[in-house]
Amino acid sequence: MGVFRILSLLLFAPQLFQHGQAYNIGIGQSDITGPAATIVMMGFADSTETTQGILNREYARAFLIEDADTNNRVMFVHCDLMSVMQLVHQEVLTKLASKYHGLYTEQNVILHASHTHAGPGGTAGYFLYDVSILGFVNDTFEKIVSGILEAIDAAHHSMENGTIRWNKGEVVKGGNNRSPKAYLANPASERALYDSNIDTTMRALHFYNDEGKLRGVLAFYPVHPTSLTGKNHLISGDNKGYAEFLLEDELDDVIVGIGIANAGDVSPNLVDNGNGTFRGEGKTLIESAEIMGKRQYDTLSALIEGDSELIEGSVVANLSYIDFAKVSLNGVNATADNPYADRTCPAVLGQNFGAGTEDGRGVGGFTEGDLKANKLFRTLGAIIKKTPKWVQDCQDVSKVPLLAVGLMEPKPWVPAILPVQIVKIGQFGIAVTNFETTTMSGRRIRKTVKKALAAAGVKEVELASVSNGRIHSFWAESTGCSTTRAGSSGCIGGRCI
DSSP: OHHHHHHHHHHTGGGTTOOOOOEEEEEEEEEOOOOOEEEEBSSSOOTTOEEEOBSSOOEEEEEEEEETTTOOEEEEEEESSSOOOHHHHHHHHHHHHHHHTTSSOTTTEEEEEOOOSOSBOOOOOSHHHHTTTTSOOHHHHHHHHHHHHHHHHHHHHTOEEEEEEEEEEEOTTOOEESOHHHHHTSOHHHHTTOSSSSOOEEEEEEEEETTOOEEEEEEEOOOOSOSSOTTOOSBOOHHHHHHHHHHHHHSSSOEEEEEOOSOTTEESOOEEOSSSOEEOSSSSHHHHHHHHHHHHHHHHHHHHHSOOEEOOSOEEEEEEEEETTSOBOTTOOOOSSOTTTTBOBSOOEEGGGGGEETTEEOSTTOOTTOOSOOHHHHHHHHHHOOOOHHHHHHHTTTOOEEEOGGGOSSSOSSOOEEEEEEEEETTEEEEEOSSEEOHHHHHHHHHHHHHHTGGGTOOEEEEEOSBSSOOOEEOOHHHHTTOSHHHHTOOSBSOOO
């Protein structure tokens, strides 16, 4: 939480009271569909789930906002991907620097993923994320990078005077908390502030040109696009992609992106199988994706037609790189005697990661919420890399360590230094994270950023999770030990929020 508060307070200080009254907007779209045959899909870590065709194509959708008074720009690119890996982020920025010479940089470009699990993988360059894909896949990587750049070019060249409006609405039956026991571990006083164990609010930005024509819509809703489970073999944007398709098909020349917010513990599958797993409401996986997509479509369609508030104020974006393995929390610094007191530590993969989620169980022998170390798996993990005692003690707050992925040699299996970004568009703020944010952690981030930016006129804050890189999940400390994949795959620990 301190990371977002400091970033909000310090990085925006010189520009808090620069209020633009007009905007220039640009919208662009390009295909980023990767290889449709034989490539392992990214999301369920199942090497048998390979691409065998296309259900619907995946796109990058770029939304350009320029403050006409200050010429400050933000380029937000929404992608139908599981994650925009850090290697993709860096390659896009390198090519933008060569072409635009400082106009679009790491500070004002956001590469966001919808988090669909129905696309080809192999773009991370880190072992943990590429191992189940059976390695790096250059064809996938090049298609994503080139498609993102084409969408940015299209937005850049279509820039015109315009206005931006925002509103929000509720999605009915739009998700299910897949870690309810973990959610109940949050303080009762905090849970009492909310009506549900998931967030049901969709927030949307609407982009109009000076003639009043709607050019684009960028929305966020916290639910996993995993209606298509690990049994699926067709490339797709899943439920969010279906909602995007319906709206773009219905509206005349309008680009629509539906991003993901704090959905780390939110499943689209609402039917309880009675064995600790859930499934979708349809007779088939595709029908389930369409049902959940239609609900997001219904809400966003109503928001497009409904009352909205005019965006007014400055456009500011700032990014800072944080070493998440070395963050001191609550003002307490690490010491030689206690190197893990109130701090994060090198990444580990918790043993309960193998239990999977309620959307699909993983490897046998792993059980949700089991804090007793499995001796066999711990021994096997130690053969690969023995977890130092201080790291094990640090991580034991939230998980039983299995693999010290952040200490692997010659190169860690996951990144530790990752960007954190804050975007201000008038009275609307966006907290940009690499990680999947769970329901309660997302609420805390929104509250923190909103408070920090209140003096700048920010009245509403949304999360853009799974952006600019990937480091698994971000959870409240109180819930970490109870979750399955969300907590045990969090990696960076053990006292996150």
